[in-house]
Amino acid sequence: MIKGFKEFILRGNVIDLAVAVVIGAAFTAVVNAVVAAIIEPLIALVWKPDENGEVGITVNGLWGPVTFPISDLINAIIAFLAVAIVVYFVFVHPMNVWKERQARKAGADTDEEEPLPTEQELLAQIRDLLSNQAPAGNQPPTTRT
Template sequence: MFKGFKEFLLRGNVVDLAVAVVIGAAFNAVVQQVVDSLINPIIGMVFKADSLDGALLIGLPGGGAIALGAVIGAVINFVIVAAVVYFVFVMPMNRLRRPAPEKNEPAVPTEQELLTEIRDLLRAQGGAVAQGGAAAPGAAGAQPVTAAGTAPAEGEVPPHKH
């Protein structure tokens, strides 16, 4: 029973989640202080209220009130937290995870480009290229080509490639 609980607690995801919750709580305190010390006084100056919680109150019959300022304050908190999390944590992590492009790496030619290059070299050497196009190796009428790029003389065996 305790062994399974220990394995659960020591899993990487649980530890990461615990760290994220603690950091999130600490970060929320910082954001709340920024809102209370910076944004609330500016909003209070505009709306003649001490904080967003007291701004834009809409009285209801029966004595209640809708606090639109408190909702706006919560939205501002959320936007600040989301922006900081994205720009401080997500964006740098995405950059670190993305593989860096290799510099001065020559482009790898495609199979089609290689075949075209081989055909053109054979054509330039006057080798095994017929008028209608390149002859396939081993095809009827195809002449083997030696290392020097020429067809072997009659009776001569072409060198074998390994």
């Protein structure tokens, strides 16, 4: 059980995943700071904040005005897209390129597989094998259709 756990931990994928999580968390903090310092003020230029400081669309409800905090949604979308773009271009794409190079070096090109033989080719191979195994005087007649 411990041996299996040790093999699991020492796999390259687990180490890569741990690094990606740590760097992703650190980068998320940077993105959130940029969104709070730049994007939120830009949104506040378009929408007037309510008395609670929420920026968004205000609608008069039954018990007073209600603000839909659209800035929070926009901030979350921008933060998600920024993190996803960086993770893709910093981790995923380089790893895919590296794996392709390794596969080319190993000579294992997965795109070009050898085509399977047709039914007629298989039957011809079986016929040839049977004719080679039969004694010289007992050869079956060959007929072509």
